[in-house]
Amino acid sequence: MQVQCHRESKYLKQWDQMSHYLRNLYLRWGIWLNTSMYYCEHFELIKEIIDKLDEKDAVAVSKAEHLFSAFNLKHNLVYIKANFTTLAISITQLETSGITLADSINIKIKININK
Structure with missing residues (x-):
C-alpha cells in the first residue's frame, strides 16, 4: 500500500489538476471519447510521468510504459x-436535463453535418 501511495503522490505532485479532471470524466456517457481526447492533448506529459515511475513497483506501471511506447x-x-x-460534445449536450425537443433535433442535425 505504501508503494502505491508513493506512486500516487509522485503523480499528483507532477500535475494535480489531472486527477480532478479524470474524476469528473466518470460522470459522462462519452467517457471513452473524452478520456481519449484528454490523453491526446496531454500525451507527452502523461508519458513523462509514467516513465518516471518504477515498473518494478506494479504490473500496471509496466503495462502503461509498454502502451505509451507503442508507435x-x-x-x-x-x-x-x-x-x-463533435460527437462527444453532442453527447454532453443531449445529457442536459430539460433540453427541448428542438434543441435535441438541432444537435442531431449538427452530428449528421459533421460526418
Whole structure:
C-alpha cells in the first residue's frame, strides 16, 4: 500500500489538476471519447510521468510504459480527437436535463453535418 501511495503522490505532485479532471470524466456517457481526447492533448506529459515511475513497483506501471511506447497510440488518439470531438460534445449536450425537443433535433442535425 505504501508503494502505491508513493506512486500516487509522485503523480499528483507532477500535475494535480489531472486527477480532478479524470474524476469528473466518470460522470459522462462519452467517457471513452473524452478520456481519449484528454490523453491526446496531454500525451507527452502523461508519458513523462509514467516513465518516471518504477515498473518494478506494479504490473500496471509496466503495462502503461509498454502502451505509451507503442508507435501508433498517439496517432490513434489524434484520429479519435479529430473525428469524434463533435460527437462527444453532442453527447454532453443531449445529457442536459430539460433540453427541448428542438434543441435535441438541432444537435442531431449538427452530428449528421459533421460526418
